[in-house]
Amino acid sequence: MPSHPKLSLEAGLSAIKQGDFQSAIAILEALTQTLANSNIFLQAQIGLIVAYAKSGNIPRAIALCETLTHSQNSEVQRWANRTLEQLTLPRKDSKDFTSLVPFEQNTRITGQKPTQRNNDPNNETSLTPSLTPSLTPSPSPTNPEKSKPLTIHWRQAPRAKTWIQQQKLNLIPFRLLMLGTFIALFWVIRELVVLVMGFINTILVVVPYLQPIQLLYANPTLLLLLVLLILIGVSPRLLDRILTNFYGLQKLEKDTLNRYSKEAVRVLERRCQQQGWQLPKLRVLPLAAPLALTYGNLPRTARIVVSQGLLEQLCDDEIATIYASQLGHMTHWDFAVMSLVLLVTIPIYKAYQYFSEWGDRTTARIWRWVMAVMASIAYVVWCLLTGTGLWLSQLRLYYSDRLAVDMTGNPNGLVRALLKIAIGIADDIQKQEHTSWQLESLNILAPVGYQQSICLGSIAHNTTFESFLMWDYLNPYRWWLVINNTHPLIGDRLQRLLSIARDWHLETELNLEKQQPLRVKRQSFFIQVAPFLGIPIGSVFAIVIWLVWQTAYALKFLNLKWIYDNWSFMTGCWLIGFSIGTLIRINSFFPDIKPSTTQTDDRLPNLLSNPAALPSDSINVRLVGKLLGRRGTSNSLGQDFILQSSTASVRLHYLQWLGQQQNPQNLIGRQITVTGWLRRGATPWIDVQTLQTHSGTTIYSPHPIWSTVLAVVTEAVGAYILLKG
Incomplete structure (x- = not known):
C-alpha cells in the first residue's frame, strides 16, 4: 500500500473502479486506522461504504453509513442519507449497488487541503473526524468542553438457525494439565509450609530458654496431600459458606433467571437432560461488575454463580452464552481443580484484606509498618498460589467457549457478551476509583480478566474493537507475553469464535480475520526477554566451566574440584546470566524522555x-x-x-x-x-x-535505578556462589 495518504486513497478508489473490492477494503481500512481530522479520512470512509456494498457486505456498509449521517458536513450527510435508504430497502426492491459512487460532490472533499476543525461547531466546511463504523462520532478532542462519550453501536450479527457441531477435541492434554495444576498447587503449598515450619524452629532456637518443636521437623507431604483431597470433597459447601459470609452470595431462583434470559433456562435444562445431570444450583452475587463462575467437585454438586451486573448489562441471548460456557467447565471437569484453587486462595486474600484494614485503623507507626509487611507477604503468597492455575485458567476458556457455541449456535452472541463484560468491569473500576476486593479475589474464575478489561473496556468508546484487538491475534510473540496472565488473549478468543461464525456462513460481529503473523524485529523481542534468556545461557556457561575444571583436574593441571564438586555453582551462573541480560536491557527499556518525543x-x-x-x-x-x-x-x-x-x-x-x-x-x-x-x-x-x-508536586519512580540495583545485586550474589562453590 502506498505510504502517502493521498496515494493510498487513490489506490483504494482505483481498486473499486476495477472491481477489486477486497483490495480496496484492505487499503481503505488501513488508511482509516492511521488518519484522523482530515478529509482524506472521510473520503476513505465513503469509499469503504461503496466497497462493502458492492462486495455484498451490506451490514458493514449500513453501519458505516449510519456513522456518516451524523457528519457535520451537510453534503456528506445528504449522500449518506440517500445511500442508507438504498442499502436498507428490501432486497426485492433494492437498487443495483454497483451504481453507487464514492461521492457525488467529489471536488467538495478532495479538491481542498485537509483542514483542522475550528471551534465553530456550525462550520459545515470543517470536517469532523468520524471514528469508526461501529461507533457514533463525537466532537473533536481539541474542544474537551463539548466532547461526549461515544455510544457503542453493536451490529447484532445473527446466530445460526441450524449448525453442525464441531469436531470433538482430544482432551488428554487438557486432563494432564489439570493434573499438573493440582501437583503445582500441592508443591507450592508444601514448600511454603516447610518454609514456615523451618522459620518457626529457627526463631525458637535463637530465643533463649525455648526449644524447637520436633514435630515441625517432620515431613508434611502426606498430611498436606490428604488435606487437599479432603478440601476437594468439601469445596462446594466451604465455598458456599465463604461466598455467603464475605461476598453476599444469594440464591437465584429459576423464575428470576427466566425474567432476564429465557434462553439461559432452556440451555441449562436441555444440557442437563442430555448429560443426565441435576440442574446445577444457581446463585447470584450483589456486584455491579459483570462476573460469572462455577465451582464444585461433581456435576451434581456444581454451583453456577453470576453477578447482578451481568444479568442487568447483558441481553437474553448473551446471558445464555455465558451460562453455556459455565456448563462447559462442568463438562470438561476443570471446575473441580479450579474450585480447589479458589478455596485455597480466598482465605489468603482475606488475610491480606484484614491486615490492610488493621494497618489503616492503627495510629502507631510501628504497628502500621508491621501490618503493611504482613499484608504484603499475604498478597505475595496469594499471587504464588494463584499462579499455579494460570495455564489451566487460560486453556479452559478456549474449551468452554467452543462448547458454548456448540450448545447455543451463537458465536456472535458470545463475542458481544465477552466484550460487554470487559466494558462493565472497566466501568465498575472507574466508578469505584479502584479495583474492588471481590473483583480481584474471584478473577481466576471469571470469564474475562479484570486486568485485560481495564484498557479494553475503557478504550472501546474511542476506537474500534478490531483495531485494539489486532495485537492479540497478529503479534508473533504474543504467546511469550501471556505466560503470566490469568486469562488468554481476548482478541485471540474472539477471532476463534468469529472463525466458527464464518464457517457457518454467518455475518460476524467483528471483522477479526486470521492473517499471517506480522513481521516484528527479533532484536526487540530478544531485548524484551534478555534477563530470562541469560538464565539458559548461564546454564551453558556453567557446563563449559564444569568440563574445563574436570579436564584440568584430570590432567593434574589445576586442583579446584574440591570447590566445584557439586552443581551449586550453576545457581551462580544463572544469577550472573540474569544480571547481564538485565544490564543489556536497561538502556533500551528506559530511553531518555524528551518533550519533543513524548506522545499525549x-x-x-x-x-x-x-x-x-x-x-x-x-x-x-x-x-x-x-x-x-x-x-x-x-x-x-x-x-x-x-x-x-x-x-x-x-x-x-x-x-x-x-x-x-x-x-x-x-x-x-x-x-x-x-x-x-x-x-x-x-x-x-x-x-x-x-x-x-x-500545583507542581512531583513524585519520582526510579525504574532504571532499581533495575540497575537488581542487576548489581544478582551479579554480586552470583559471583560469590561461583567463587565459593
Whole structure:
C-alpha cells in the first residue's frame, strides 16, 4: 500500500473502479486506522461504504453509513442519507449497488487541503473526524468542553438457525494439565509450609530458654496431600459458606433467571437432560461488575454463580452464552481443580484484606509498618498460589467457549457478551476509583480478566474493537507475553469464535480475520526477554566451566574440584546470566524522555492499536488523567494504580524511591500528569517516571535505578556462589 495518504486513497478508489473490492477494503481500512481530522479520512470512509456494498457486505456498509449521517458536513450527510435508504430497502426492491459512487460532490472533499476543525461547531466546511463504523462520532478532542462519550453501536450479527457441531477435541492434554495444576498447587503449598515450619524452629532456637518443636521437623507431604483431597470433597459447601459470609452470595431462583434470559433456562435444562445431570444450583452475587463462575467437585454438586451486573448489562441471548460456557467447565471437569484453587486462595486474600484494614485503623507507626509487611507477604503468597492455575485458567476458556457455541449456535452472541463484560468491569473500576476486593479475589474464575478489561473496556468508546484487538491475534510473540496472565488473549478468543461464525456462513460481529503473523524485529523481542534468556545461557556457561575444571583436574593441571564438586555453582551462573541480560536491557527499556518525543492522550488509541508493538519498544508518553487505585496499606506494593485518561485507562507500574516523603496514594482521585514509558503487551501498562499535579508536586519512580540495583545485586550474589562453590 502506498505510504502517502493521498496515494493510498487513490489506490483504494482505483481498486473499486476495477472491481477489486477486497483490495480496496484492505487499503481503505488501513488508511482509516492511521488518519484522523482530515478529509482524506472521510473520503476513505465513503469509499469503504461503496466497497462493502458492492462486495455484498451490506451490514458493514449500513453501519458505516449510519456513522456518516451524523457528519457535520451537510453534503456528506445528504449522500449518506440517500445511500442508507438504498442499502436498507428490501432486497426485492433494492437498487443495483454497483451504481453507487464514492461521492457525488467529489471536488467538495478532495479538491481542498485537509483542514483542522475550528471551534465553530456550525462550520459545515470543517470536517469532523468520524471514528469508526461501529461507533457514533463525537466532537473533536481539541474542544474537551463539548466532547461526549461515544455510544457503542453493536451490529447484532445473527446466530445460526441450524449448525453442525464441531469436531470433538482430544482432551488428554487438557486432563494432564489439570493434573499438573493440582501437583503445582500441592508443591507450592508444601514448600511454603516447610518454609514456615523451618522459620518457626529457627526463631525458637535463637530465643533463649525455648526449644524447637520436633514435630515441625517432620515431613508434611502426606498430611498436606490428604488435606487437599479432603478440601476437594468439601469445596462446594466451604465455598458456599465463604461466598455467603464475605461476598453476599444469594440464591437465584429459576423464575428470576427466566425474567432476564429465557434462553439461559432452556440451555441449562436441555444440557442437563442430555448429560443426565441435576440442574446445577444457581446463585447470584450483589456486584455491579459483570462476573460469572462455577465451582464444585461433581456435576451434581456444581454451583453456577453470576453477578447482578451481568444479568442487568447483558441481553437474553448473551446471558445464555455465558451460562453455556459455565456448563462447559462442568463438562470438561476443570471446575473441580479450579474450585480447589479458589478455596485455597480466598482465605489468603482475606488475610491480606484484614491486615490492610488493621494497618489503616492503627495510629502507631510501628504497628502500621508491621501490618503493611504482613499484608504484603499475604498478597505475595496469594499471587504464588494463584499462579499455579494460570495455564489451566487460560486453556479452559478456549474449551468452554467452543462448547458454548456448540450448545447455543451463537458465536456472535458470545463475542458481544465477552466484550460487554470487559466494558462493565472497566466501568465498575472507574466508578469505584479502584479495583474492588471481590473483583480481584474471584478473577481466576471469571470469564474475562479484570486486568485485560481495564484498557479494553475503557478504550472501546474511542476506537474500534478490531483495531485494539489486532495485537492479540497478529503479534508473533504474543504467546511469550501471556505466560503470566490469568486469562488468554481476548482478541485471540474472539477471532476463534468469529472463525466458527464464518464457517457457518454467518455475518460476524467483528471483522477479526486470521492473517499471517506480522513481521516484528527479533532484536526487540530478544531485548524484551534478555534477563530470562541469560538464565539458559548461564546454564551453558556453567557446563563449559564444569568440563574445563574436570579436564584440568584430570590432567593434574589445576586442583579446584574440591570447590566445584557439586552443581551449586550453576545457581551462580544463572544469577550472573540474569544480571547481564538485565544490564543489556536497561538502556533500551528506559530511553531518555524528551518533550519533543513524548506522545499525549489523543495518540493513545493509535499507540495501543499497533499490532507490531512490544513492551521493549518503550514509547515515551506524557498523559493527563485521573489517578485511580486503592488507598492505605492494601496498596503498599503499588499493585493497584490506574490512570484514567480521556481516551483510555492504563495500569501504572510505580516503584517507591528510598527516602521519598510523597506517596502517590495521596494523589488518588486527583487530576495528574504521568510521564513514563508505555508498553504494549498482553495487558498494556506504563512504567512511571514521574507523577505530577497541577500545583507542581512531583513524585519520582526510579525504574532504571532499581533495575540497575537488581542487576548489581544478582551479579554480586552470583559471583560469590561461583567463587565459593
